[in-house]
Amino acid sequence: MVYLDHNATTPLDARVLEAMLPYLGRFYGNPSALHRLGRLSRGAIDRAREQVAALVAVRPEQVIFTSGGTEASNLALWGLSQKFSSARLVSGQTEHPSVAEPVAALAKIKGWSLDYLPISSGGVHALPSDEYFSKGPVIAALMKANNETGVLEDPRPLGERLRALGGFLHVDAVQAAGKIPLDFASTGAHTLTISAHKIRGPKGVGALILDPEVRMSPMTWGGGQERGLRPGTENVAGIVGFGIAAELAKKELETRAAQALSLRYQLEQGLSELSGVTLHAAESPRLPNTIQFSFEGWDGEALVMALDREGFQLSSGSACASGGNEPSPVLMAMGVPADLARGAIRVSLGVENEAHEIDAFLKTLKGLSRASHERQE
């Protein structure tokens, strides 16, 4: 089996599992307890907070652990919205559902306007007009790296603009963390989301990173954990795993990125030699590990299933959105025709992938292309 779906999730690193196991076994103390076992768990969380903080170049107090990226973005958007009796919402057009849906829900619940940032055909967003900013407070969301196309954004100018005007910017950096250098300050964000399972850590744990100046309301109540912003007994083993995964991702970032980029180039070169392939956002700055393309004559989901039968695991777009036969909303926002968008599949590479797997994948694609042509004749 060849796994090419690392933007959906990654395998758990063996070193992460090893670090987690004691906290699923003998170190079971509640981190809020005063006794020795409790203090052991508290110490482990403190260490993990430092490791996660280092990945995004912030102080440990700026890290709020959550149950994952989805919860972190919901908390940010909800928490920021409570600061205003009236505000406007503005969002990128290709946000992950964990941002797009809470933004749309807030607009509905609060009765606030929701606008979308202008986007290029390469999937990169631009600032709204100057006039837009003059009409009152704005809460904005713009992702750092897109999960489908891998397109990289520069949210900083938007963040700076909003900072000067008393507005707020939330950045979803779930796909960027651990794949490109990521420094919280350079994103311009007031709040930023990351998630453990995209960086070889466990599922069900993530973090919201806060600007030290930002004060906001919780979304749930019931304890003082995580500075009262995410109450409830902590997922100690998960947080420990996230910490180690973050430390390893930071230490190994350059080698992981270089390896992914070399495989991406190999795959792109091979795809360019196949007829009927359209590479999406080919000219835009992209994550080193992500390639999205459409294959003429194939529907994306049918192609995913055909490749699965041949032993290749990948997605037809965002894994969370799969299950329907709708064209990818990300590609539609970029102006890709519906037929082509419906045929898109995504390869997302990881550290365990090797050059011979890419060769085998290209060979299989060639075979499927031949079969599809013969069907059509």
Ligand code: PLP
């Ligand atoms: N944001 C992006 C860009 C993602 O790709 C994902 C997961 O696919 C998420 C957020 C959600 O993160 P989690 O699975 O930790 O809730």
